[in-house]
Amino acid sequence: MERTSDTDITVRDVSIEGYAQNILLRTYRLSRAxxxxxxxxxxxxxxFTQGSVEDADxxxxxxxxxxxxxVVSVDYSLAPAFPFPAxxxxxxxxxxxxxxxxxxxxxxAKRIAVAGHDAGGNLATVVAAMARDxxxxxxVAQIMLAPLLDPSMTRIPTDSTLxxxxxxxxxxxxxxxxxxxxxxxxxxxxxxxxESSRLRGLPPALIATAHPDILHVEAETYAASLIAAGVPxxxxxxxxxxxxxxxxxxxxxxxxxxxxxxxxxxVPSLLAM
Numbered sequence: 001m002e003r004t005s006d007t008d009i010t011v012r013d014v015s016i017e018g019y020a021q022n023i024l025l026r027t028y029r030l031s032r033a034x035x036x037x038x039x040x041x042x043x044x045x046x047x048f049t050q051g052s053v054e055d056a057d058x059x060x061x062x063x064x065x066x067x068x069x070x071v072v073s074v075d076y077s078l079a080p081a082f083p084f085p086a087x088x089x090x091x092x093x094x095x096x097x098x099x100x101x102x103x104x105x106x107x108x109a110k111r112i113a114v115a116g117h118d119a120g121g122n123l124a125t126v127v128a129a130m131a132r133d134x135x136x137x138x139x140v141a142q143i144m145l146a147p148l149l150d151p152s153m154t155r156i157p158t159d160s161t162l163x164x165x166x167x168x169x170x171x172x173x174x175x176x177x178x179x180x181x182x183x184x185x186x187x188x189x190x191x192x193x194x195e196s197s198r199l200r201g202l203p204p205a206l207i208a209t210a211h212p213d214i215l216h217v218e219a220e221t222y223a224a225s226l227i228a229a230g231v232p233x234x235x236x237x238x239x240x241x242x243x244x245x246x247x248x249x250x251x252x253x254x255x256x257x258x259x260x261x262x263x264x265x266x267v268p269s270l271l272a273m
Contacts, residue, residue, distance in 0.1 A: 009061050016097050019089035020082050024075035025097065026053040027105065028064035038111035038264040039102060040069045041095050041127070045118025045247060047148065047175035048079050048087060059117070059247045066257045067264070070107040072098045076123065080178040084185050091123045092130045099137045111264045113141035113203075115256065117247035119175075121147025125202070125222075126190050132201050139203040141263035143256055146210055146243045150194045150218040151176045151186040168214055168243070194222050199229035206259040208236045208252050213243040234259060 014025045029037065040063050044056035053060075053073045064071040076090035095114065102109035116124035121144035128142040153173055180186050189196035207223045209216035216237060226233040241249040 009064050014097075016093065018077060018093055019086045020077055023077060023090050023094070024053060025094055026057075026060070026073045026075070028060045028071040028073070029105070030064055030068045033068060033106070036106050036108045037068060037070045038113070038260070039072065039098050039107045039109070040064075040067065040260065041072045041074065041091075041098050041112065041114045043074050043076065043091055043114070043116030043120030043123040043127075045116070045120050045146075045244075046078070047172065048119040048122075048179035049175045050078065051119070056117075056120075056247070059253070062248075062253050063115070063257065063260070066253075067260045069113075069260065069264070070098075070102075070105055079175070080181075083178065084180050084182075084188070084191050087119070087179070088123055088126045088130065088190050091127045092134075095127055095131065095137055110138070112137060112139055113143065113260060113264060114139060115143035115145070116147070117145040118243070119148050119179075121145055121207075121219075122149055122191075122193065125149070125193050125205070128202050129189060129193070129196065129198070140265075141206070141260060142203050143206045143208075143259065144219065144222075145208050145252060145256070146213060146215060146246045147207065147219055147222070148172065148176075148215065149192070149222050151180055151192045152195075155194070155218040155221055156214050172215075194218060194225070199226055199231060202226065202229070202231045204232040204234075204263055206234045206236070206256065208238065208246060208255060210241050210243050210246045210249075211237045211239050215243060 044051040053075045060071045060073040074094040077086040114124040131137045209219045223235045
């Protein structure tokens with residue numbers, strides 16, 4: 001993926017009060033932008049137990065540069081030290097911070113999207129549901145890159161080629177146990193989007209998966225559920241990347257940027273040259 005120079009993007013760190021501890025937000029903005037930008041709140045991957053804004057740096061820079069947008073990357077709390085609901089509540093607090101501070105950062109609070117990879121994809125759609133339910137922030141788009149959506153792990157395909165990825169299956173199971181120690185948590189719609197029966201009213205979605213990846217089936221099943229609920233949804237599957245690498249895969253990022261530009265609409269002309 002194309003790299004940006006330090007002068008292309010202005011990066012700032014902010015600490016805010018989270019659900020159980022203070023959390024770090026890292027913001028990215030195109031340095032030469034002179035107008036109000038749409039906002040993308042981004043959640044890193046790591047299966048709820050690992051990862052940081054450092055891991056999300058390349059993706060956040062690409063979205064800030066090419067959308068262009070004011071990107072807020074979220075260092076949410078991780079399990080097992082901070083199990084559910086710490087991560088989604090942190091994610092929602094980050095969204096409300098971005099909304100409240102949009103004007104001071106030349107962001108457009110009327111054009112906000114959420115996006116994430118892996119566990120962050122789960123958080124993106126969960127935060128979209130929380131925003132709908134709580135009514136404080138209106139979102140115009142949600143993006144999920146190889147998301148984790150099914151803590152029950154019951155939608156793993158029976159195809160022997162995919163079943164052979166036993167190591168990934170076991171790793172996902174361990175992470176879900178750490179993140180969702182209570183049995184009922186695995187049915188909560190803010191933890192298990194695939195179990196939710198209330199999908200109507202969510203913002204338009206883009207779901208991108210890697211093939212072969214044992215999680216592409218649950219992602220595409222969720223896409224079908226969104227479509228059935230009347231949510232405009234686009235699905236892409238990329239044969240030439242992996243679950244871990246899709247968040248920096250040039251074609252996947254190009255699809256994300258295209259989707260954001262269309263959904264955020266009227267991306268301003270901002271080159272002061």
